[in-house]
Amino acid sequence: MKKSNSSPRSPRKTPRKSSRNGRRPWFWRFFFRFAAIGFVLLVGWTVYLDAVITSRFEGRRFEVPSRVYARPLELYDGAGISSGGLERELQLAGFRKGDGSRAGTYRRSGGHFVISTRGFQFPDGREPKRRLALNIYGDRVQDFSVLSGEASPIVRLEPAQIGGIYPSHKEDRILVQLEEVPALLPATLMAVEDRNFYDHFGIAPLSIARAMLANIRAGEIVQGGSTLTQQLVKNFFLTRDQTLLRKGNEAIMSILLEMHYEKEDILETYLNEVYLGQAGTRSINGFGLASQFYFGESLKDLDVHQIALLVGMVKGPSYYNPRRHPDRAMERRNLVISEMEEAGLIDSVRAARARGLPVGVSGKPSYSENRYPAYIDLVRRHLARDYREEDLRSEGLRIFTTLNPAIQYAAEYAVTDTLPRLASGETREALEAALVVTAKDSGEVLALVGGKDPQFAGFNRALDANRPIGSLIKPFIYLSALEQPERYTLITPVLDKSFALEFDDGRRWEPKNYDTKERGEVPLHEALSHSYNLPAVRVGLDVGVGVVKETLQAFGVTSGISEYPSMLLGSVSMNPVTVAQMYQGLATSGFNTPLRTIREVTDPKGEALSRYSLEVDQVADPAAVHLVQYAMQETMQEGTGRSAYYTLPKELALAGKTGTTDDGRDSWFAGFSGDLLAVAWVGRDDNGPTSLTGASGALPVWSRFMARVPQHGLSPVVPDGVNYHWVNSERQALTDEYCDNARLVPMIAGSEPDQTVSCSGTLQRRIQGWFEGFFQ
């Protein structure tokens, strides 16, 4: 609808006695017509404003957030979980300790559990109510039985709700409902901003006058003249220009709002809309988010002085920004506390105590009250990537994620517990970390830690810290080489010797080993497990930088990869989640599996929006990947990752790779067991140097995590076309098991050495060999 731009003016009949009698009829005709036109325009304009304001208001009210669920726990004989882990899972899913016979309760004695489930409507069918009994022994479920309800060898518990999000918004809001807000907040708000909120009809001419008086008395602005309703309208149309026209529009809209809606609705919407700060391009709207942003706390837990500070900021969020102008904010806060006291909201003792407290804002701004902010962040990005926006606008969606609470718990603990031990002094303060954990064969993201304070929603390093990956690239160089079995095997001698590259423009590049030593010829598997730089660069140049780049892309790297030879030492930058994506293919014998956080999204009626199915895509020869996995296991047993076994039981077979960049700016470790793949990064946000390497920074975090999760060791199935042989790599020959220098190594059929060396191993040693294992 087009609107005329003339200012609407209320027609006022002001009978004027004109001395010019002759003109009277003409003049009145003209006047009435003009007034009628004005009146019609005003009515039309009001109808237009009414439509604008109600649609705006409706869009902001009673928005129901999407419910986000963790993955449901599956219970069956053989399921791997510790008793402590099961108890935590039950509590997260809302089970109470009790007799285990009423639905929603459980009983535990030692490792024996009796659980009464409530039943749950899953997207793929209903899980009925049941009563279960089981024992946990050696971190595994045993003697699983259904005591009552439909029998089944496998039962899903109802999933824990891990957060609520508004998927169609660009950012998380934290919407609050009036009844869950501490009563002191609206009371203070009215005392300071709009004393007659419950009595006026949208605008309050008297209070404007009163505010002016109060401000003159105090010598500064203590009260505003706008009602809360007017402020809300102003917030809807965030413009700073305060023209008379806008003020008029605001007044009309305020009156209209009051005509349509209850005071409580207006107040609640105000609490969720008011502008309370700015973080870069993001505005902080609503007291719920402001409470997180300034105090890192939930609104319902705020104390008197905190409520006073937030209410005080309504006047001017940037002027009274407590992080930037603490003194100014403090003064303003204390003024509000006095107002509270004067209005009888708090007694003088509480007021005095509140005035004596520091401003108390948190060091870093947090943006979410979700318990797993880094993980939820990835869920949001996957929603935006994979779902149509109009589907996400529907209210009250249910989002079923892949988060595994027990594993998330172990991941958070590994980061918070290890990081302070890695350094001291300033470096310790500056150290940050990220940890990504996925299910090896399904690509489901089980846990995500985005920083050293996992509960805090700030910078998400798992997704947004793009850092050079260093030696993490080496398995892909050697994989590219081993895919040519006629040229490369695990025992091919590679040269650990320095060299210089001359570029066309006269620049020279001279790569070095981390320990600056040179070892001459070493077998390929050792070059990888000990992470020597020089052979990796030589092999990479030999197979071709372009081929290595293609391998990385096949394994799911979509970001730009430089074609300079320095990429062979990992100058290419990636975030930890991308590294996990890339290592997924190595962990699953050459199948790229897209990482997922979402299993299903349903509307409130339980209708699925669309399903995310498991996908696999063979991107490399399983035989060549098996060889790389061998060398990565060697890394853990003899190479750069061997210190992991200080923390880990030696029965747990693992494969992995360290990565370090210049001056210890980035410390990486990526590795996998039979069940899990985990990628850890440790470094500083300012990209400053540390004294850490991959083995001394990220590996301890990774090992501590792995040590706290019961799981299967890695034991890859030998793929078709691979055979294990005893070889002597020095002589490039097959040999006998009991010879010196004999090593059992997988070889791709046809690439075996064609010579055999026998050895004169002592008789004693041969006898020992024959009977090995007999007497243990």
Place this chain on the structure above:
Amino acid sequence: MNTRFLMSAASMAAFLALAGCASSPGESIYVPIGGDAPRAPEPPRTTGEAEQSTVWRKSEQPEASEPAEPSPRSTSPSYRDSGESLSPAALSLIREADNLLAQGDASGAIARLERAQRIAPRSAEVYFKLSEAYVASNNLGAAEQFTLKGLSLAGNDAQLQRAGWLLLADIRRARGNVAGADQAEQRAAAL
């Protein structure tokens, strides 16, 4: 749905029925964490929590330089010749999926099979079944990939290998890849 598929599906079903009662060839080693680890600290609610300045005991000190050798591991890199068998729980989900497939509910079957895949991620049979469900829902591309994944886990089990190669041959032929199909059939014949 041509009869060849039904044939390989039937042979697969017969095979899986056996798998349930076949003796399991050594499973992957499951490593418990040994007792309950101490409770992690409660999530920090406010700042000002005194951080304990813990220092690694010397014996735990991970060093960048040559660390003292940890207790020598007698093991060399681990591998296995045979794939992993299905647990009864996974098998029951596969049976449910079979029933759903028989009723023509391929997406319901896929949901069950994905549950089975999560609890038996290293058994070839689950992937062959997924392949079968994708054939039923006319997504031959996914079916081929799941067959390949199953084959990578079949190990030295000739019967399972053979079933997998024949399934792959059928899918490739249906996709018009005759050369690939012939190749897969030769692999099956060579077993």
